[in-house]
Amino acid sequence: MSEYIVTLLPVYMESSGEYLGSVRLRKFQKDLVDVKDGIVLLSAPTGSGKTVTLLTDPDRRVAIGLYPNNELLCSQIAGLHSFINNYLEMKPDKTSLLEYCVKGYVEIDYSPLNIYVSDKPVDFFGRKIKEIGIAGFSGEVVKAVANKGKLNELIRVSDELGKMIEKNEDKYVIVLATPDTFFLLVLYAYSNFDAVGRLLHYIITYGNEVFSFEDLDELMRKIGLIREKLANVARVLLPVRESTIFIDEYHLYGFYELSSFTALLYLLKHVHGWEGRLVLSSATPNFVFQEKIGEKLGMNVKQINGLNQVKETGDGDELVRGPTNIVFMDVKTKGRNRVSKLYMSSELAYDLLNREFFKKQFKKCLKSGKRIMVMLEKVSHAELFTEKFYSIYGVKPKCAYSMFREDICSENEDWNIIVGTGAKIGQGVEYPGVIFGVVARIESTDFLQSISRVGRKYPGESIVLVPLDTELLKELDNVEIFSRGKVSYVELAKWVENDGRPYMKKKPSGFENIYSTFISIRERLVKLVGLALHYRVSGAYMEEYMKQLKQISGGLENIFIHSSPDNLYTLLMFRATGPSVHYCRELKGELKCFDRGEDLGTIIRNYDISSRDGRLVIKGFGRGEINVECENIQALVDLVNLLKQDGKRLLIDWYTLKNIYKCSLRVEVNDGAVELLTSVETELEDQLFLIPEIMNDEFAEYIYRTGRGLRVKLNKGSLILLYI
Template sequence: MIKIDSYRIERSDENLSGITLRKFQSDVLRSTSPLIVLDAPTGSGKTLAYLAKALKENFGSTVIVYPTNALIFDQLSSIQRLLSALGKKSVLKTPIPDEIFEDTGSGDVSLYVVNGETLNTLAKNSNTTEGRTWLSVLRKDDSPQRVFLTNPEVLYFLFLLRFSKSNELVDSILKPNERHMLVLDEFHLYYGYSLATIYFMLMYIRNRIDQFIFSSATTTVLPDFLGEPERISAAPSPYGDTIQHELEFSFQGMSGSTLSTDDIRELSGLVERAYEQSGKRGKADVVVILNSVLTAYWLARELENKYPGLVSEIHGLVPQGERPKPQELRSLVVGTSAVEVGVDFDTGFLIFEANNVGSFIQRLGRGGRHSPCRVIAVIPSLLCESFRRQLGDGETISRVQLLDSVRNTFSSLPLYSDFLSTQGANLVLLSVLASWVFKAYDKITIKECVDSLTRSLREDRYILPEGLVSRRDELLRTLQREDFGGIIRALGKQMSVRSTLSTLPAFFDLRERSGFDFISLDDLSKVMFSIKSRKEVKRLAKERGKKLPLRFSEYEKIVIVNKVLDRSEKTCISVDKDEYSSEPRPLYSFWVQTLNNSEPYKELLKSQPAFLVDERSDWRLAGLRVCRGGYLILGGDALVAWSANR
C-alpha cells in the first residue's frame, strides 16, 4: 500500500453571505472571460462557484448539464441548500417522481429538473405532450432567475427540435432580452462521437449563451469557434480546507477492459478480505463501485451468498425509492455510479473499477471525505506496469502526484477532439439532420430521406451555424455516396448524444430483480438475452410491475436479459474483412459465433456501421472480436475509428 497525504485546497479572503470562498470559487466569481474551463476535485464546491457567479452577474437562466440523472437529483438538494445559505428563496417548478412535488409559489430563483422522468410526470399531470407542458410552466414563471438541471440527451433533443413547440421553448428558457450561462459538468466524460454531437449543439446555441463553464478533471481541448478559455483550478495548499483525508492506496488488474466472470470471483474474495480487515462497524464497512449494472448485480449475489443480509445494492435495478439512505447502509455496499451520488458515505475501505481518467478521479474522490480510508483501484491489466512505474517507489506521495500518475497512465485514451473536422463527423451531422426527417415522416425510405436532405441543403432550408456553413458542399458530396445512405439511416433512426451500441437499452428480467438500465455490448457475452420491440417490452414490464422509462421511448428495439451466465462466452464475429477495412459500411453479411442463440446478435447488429481495425486499442469503442483476427468497431464508434485510422 502507498500512503497518500491528505489534500487541502487554498482559501480566499472573499466572503459571500457569510460563506468564506475557496480561491478557485473566488476566481470564477471574478473572472470576466465568457469561457471558463474549471478543474476542481469532487466535493470541493464547484456548484457554489456556478451559483455565486449566476447570482452576482444576474443571469436570467443558468443551465447546468450533468452526465447522469442520478447526479441531477443529488445536486438538486445541494443547490437548494446553497441558495438558501446565499439568502435566496428557491422554488421547485418541476415534480420529482415519488419524492418531491413542485411548488407553485414564487421566489427569487426557480429550479427546474428536466429529464425523462420529470417531463413524463409533467405530461401525465396535464394530459398533453412534454414540450407543451414544459412551455406552459415556463410561461407562468415570473421569477427573476431560473436554474435548469438537465442531462445532455434532453438538451440535445431540445435544441435539435425533438420536442413539440421547441422554438418557443428555446426562447422561453433563453429569453432574448436576458443574459444566460451554460455549465457542462464532468466534461471529461465526452469523447469522439458524443463530443462531436455536443459541439454541433453548441454551434447552434452559442450566440444565445453569454457565459460557458466547462468542468473537467482532465486537459480539455475546446474547438476554435468557442474562443480561448480562461483556465481555473483548485490549487492545493498546506493550510487550506481539507477535501480528502489520508488514504492507503493500492491497485490490481482485471483481465480485460471490463470485469469477466473470473474477475468477479476474484473481486468477491478481495471484498471478503477487506471486510474481515475492517472494523465491522455494521455500516458501509466496504464500498464497491463498478462500471456496469450487470457486474454490480453479479457481485452482490456472490457476496449475499457469503454474508446474507449484509449487502446493500445501489444501481439501476434498484428503484430510487428502495435505495438505502446513508443511515440505512449495511456492511457491504455494492453499486454502479449511482453510489457516487446521493449517498455521502463514510467508509473505511473503498474498492472501485476504473478504465479511464474521469471515472478514476471521480471515484477516488469518494474515499476519505470524512476520515482516513483504504482504497483499491481495479484497472485493466495492460496498464498495471505503466501505472506502477508512474507511482514510483516512494512509501508516501501527495494526491497531486497520484493524479498525475493516473493521467499519464491513461493518457493513451484519446478524446478524438479532431473528429469534429473529419468526414466521419459529416456523417454524424447528416444523421442529426436525417433524424428530423425521420421524425416528421415515419415511413420515409432512405432514398427519399437523402433526396430531402439534399434539397434542403441546396436551398438553404437548414440554418447552418457559422462554423458549418463552409462544410455545405462537403455534406452534399457525402450525401451522393450511395454506400453512406445506410449509415445515415442507421444512426438517424437512433440519433442521440451517445453512439449507437455504446450502451444498449435493456430490461433485466431476472429472478431476484427486474428493471430497466443500460448494458454494454461487451456485457452481452455474460448473459442470455433476446431482442424485443418497444411495444413487447412495455407489455412485459407491465406484467412485472415496471414502467417503460421515457428515455427508452426513442428506441425501436430493447434487449431483454433473461439470465446471467456462470462464465463469460468467447463471442466473435465472422465477416468479409476486406469489405470493412477501408471505410465504414453497414453490416449485412455476417455471422456471430456464440454458444447460445446467435439470432439476437444478428437482429441487434444488422445495418449498423462497421469498420475493421487490427486490434482494440481503445476499449471505450463498441465492437466485437473478429474470429479470424482483428476487431470490428460497430455503431457510431465505427466513424470515430475510421477517422482516427485515416
C-alpha cells in the same frame, strides 16, 4: 506483502476574501466571478464547490448546467438546495423537483421545478437577488410527468422561468439538464424523430443540388415538420440567450461527444443568439477536449487551475476529511498479461472478505463511522462481491446499478452500504451518509473522482481498497510518489493523469481514424438540421445554412446510406450508444425475465449468456459471445470493399442487414448447439451502424468487448458494426 498502504494527505483549498451569502468563496470560485465571457477551463478537486460556479455570474440572469447522467443531475439539485437554503438563507417555496430526486417518485402535482425566495435581498456580487428558480430537464426527470406530455410540461416550466426573469433584476434561474435532452431541444428535434430522420435523408441524398428555401420549407411541411410544433420546442429555450453554460465532468466525453458539443454551441450562437460564458469543469481534465473546443468555436480560452490552489493545511473545511488511506491488497491470479491480471484481481476481490484485515476494518466501519470504498473493474465483479458479501455478513447493500438482483440487494433508500457503477458513484454523485461502498467499472479517472464520494459527512478515517495482482503490487515500489508512504492530492492527480494504472487496456492505434471522417460529416449534418428547422420556425433567410451546405457538399459523397430514412434520427443523438435489450436470468434454478432493458454491450462485457425461445438469458458471470451471421455475407463484403475504394463509409440499420443480407444474431447454448436471439433482433431493428471496412481481429475484439459495436467474423478479419 499482502497490503500496500499509501496515505492521502489532507486537502484544503485556498480561500478568497469574497463572500456569497454567509460562505467565503474559494479562490478559484472568485477567479471565475471575474471572467465575464469566453471559455473557462476549470480544474478543481472533487467536492471543492465547482457546482457553486452556477451562482458566479452576476451579469446574467440564467445559468445552464449540463451533467452526464440523471444521477449526477439530481445530486447537484440536492447540493444546490442545501447551499441556497443554508448559506443564502433563502426559503424553499416549491421543492417538487428536489423531492423527486430524493424519493425517486412523484406526487400528482409534480413539476420539475424548485423555487427559493427571501424577504431580504441576497447580495449577489453587487446585484440583489430575492428569488431563485431551479428546473430539471432530463429524460428521466420529465418522464415523471409524461401523462401531461413531456413537451407540454417543458413549455410550461420554461414559460414560468421566462416570466421570472423578464424585467426582474432580482430573480435568477438555473436550468440543470443532461446534454442528451438539451441537445435535442437546441436542434428543435425534440419529439420529431421520424420526420427529422427523413429531413436528414433528403439533405444527404440531395444536398449538392441547388434548391430554393421555399422548396426546403415545402419539403419540411410534407415530411411532417409542423411549424407550430417546432415553435413549441423553441419556447423551451427562451431563457438560453443570456446564460452561462456550465459543462460538468467534461473529461468523460470522447471525440464523438466533442463533435456534438461543438455543433450544440455553434447552433446556440448562430440560431439562438447566445452570447454567454462557457465553463468546462472537471477534477480530471480532458486535454483533447480543451485543445479543440476553443479552436472550433473561435472563442477565447482561459484556464482556472484549482489544483494549483490545493494546500495540505488551511483554516477552512477539509475536502477529504480525516486520514484517507489507499490500500492495494494482494490477490493471486493466473493472469498471463497485465490486462488479464488486472481484471482477474478485480473478479477475485471477494477473497478479501475473509481476510482479517478486511474483517477488522469493516467492524470499525459499522461501529465508529470509518468509511470504506472498494474499487473494482466490472459490474459483474461488483455483483459477485455483493453475493459473497451477503453470504458472509448477512447484509444486503443498496445497489445503484440497473441490473441489480433483488436476492442480494436492499431497496432501503436509507441504508448506509452501497454498491454502484462509476457512472453512479464516480462521476460526482454524493453519498454523504454511506459508510461502505463498492464502485464498479472503474477507469483511472474514476479512481480520482471516487475518492471521498462515500461517507463525506463523517470526519473519521477513510479507506480505499484496490485489489491488485501480486506481481502488479510489487511494481508500486517503483512509483516515486508512493515510496514515502504519503501522497498529496495534486501528486495523485498528476499520477492518474500521466501514468497511473499503466496496466489499463489501451485503445488500438488508429481507433479514432475509423470515426474521424464520419464524425466531421455528422457534425455538419447536425448543424444543417438545426439551421433548416430554425428557418422552418422563423421564416428568416439563413445565409449560414447555404454556407454550411457548401462546406459539407463534398463530404456528403463519402457517406452511403443503406437504411430506412426514419432511422437516420440516430445521427442526432448526443452520444453513440448501443441498443437497450430485455433479458432473463437464471437464478437458483429458475428463469426470471425482466421488464427493464439493459445496454447490450454491458451484458456482453459482464455475463455468460445463452438463449431460450429466442430470448437473451444471463447464465452467470463471464463474457458473453453473440455472433452475427449473414447468409448473403459476400454481397455485404463486396459492397464495403467497393465503398472503401471510393473513400466511402456505409451507414446501415439492422432492418436492412436482416432483410437484405439475411443477418441474424446467434449464441452458443449447450454442446456447441446454436440458437437465434430473435427477441434481441426485434429490439435492434431501428439501430443504425457504421461499417468502415474489414478490420483485423484485434481491432474487432476491442470494439466488441468494449460495447462499441458487434462484429461479423470472416475467414480473414472481421466486419465491425459500430453503434451510432
